[in-house]
Amino acid sequence: MSAVAFLSTEPASAADAQPGVRVRTAVEVPVVLADGRTVTASFITFHGLADGREHFALRFGKPQEQATPLVRLHSECLTGDVFGSARCDCGPQLREAMLRLHEQGGYLLYLRQEGRGIGLFAKLDAYRLQDSGLDTYEANRMLGFDEDARDYGVAARMLEALNVPRIKLLSNNPDKRTQLSAAGIEVSTQVPTGVFAGPDNLRYLHAKVRHRQHTLELPASASSVA
Known part of the structure; x- marks a missing residue:
């Protein structure tokens, strides 16, 4: 069959x-x-x-x-x-x-x-900006996009x-x-x-709460979820 x-x-x-x-x-x-x-x-x-x-x-x-x-x-x-x-x-x-x-x-x-509406390549560009200190929403804005499109x-x-x-x-x-x-x-x-928090995504999750009021209970630091 x-x-x-x-x-x-x-x-x-x-x-x-x-x-x-x-x-x-x-x-x-x-x-x-x-x-x-x-x-x-x-x-x-x-x-x-x-x-x-x-x-x-x-x-x-x-x-x-x-x-x-x-x-x-x-x-x-x-x-x-x-x-x-x-x-x-x-x-x-x-x-x-x-x-x-x-x-x-x-x-x-x-x-x-993909990438909150900005596409895969732009999302990877945003990753590079995040590596320099911006959060996920700030990186989207720096590239000329809305925080969430x-x-x-x-x-x-x-x-x-x-x-x-x-x-x-x-x-x-x-x-x-x-x-x-x-x-x-x-x-x-x-x-x-x-809530799927880990040391590599905790900063990203905190940005969701701070910028867009996602309902997430998160630890304060990555050491708490390492």
Whole structure:
């Protein structure tokens, strides 16, 4: 039997989807969780997203049967998600989200907004500036970008195409809730992720709290997490 099975290419109710945004393809793929289990997730792609990027969703379990499914918005981080960079907490957050979504059922929206929207090469340029003493947000500004250039309106359109108007949001970032609510998605509650602090990312995490009010309880110094 093939490990990949094609599903419907339309949302459950096309009339409920945002005009111009619709499901393109859904396909089942076996994925390996952080605990070593192999489970099935549905990768879902979209037509009509305004920014033209290849954002996609992963569906775990049967969240369409829930009134308020758990949803994680995860911005692409090639260095952390794929190569295990310890300069950020992106990889651990992604792996935690997949475990929790498998256990509870829900959606992971993987948004192609590398480097908080500035792109991979610019993010690596920002790393060089961070090595000279700037924090992650100051480095983005020094390069001529916003502190955080991400637009979560596209995530709202994806959720509408999936017929998900009301969610529990898995995130420590208050901006995600604010933007989703402004774009018409009801966030019933915000569920915190784990805190993945280490000696290489503690300064980065403190910058998240200081600049963008992320809800993280952090140790004061890297020696506490070495």
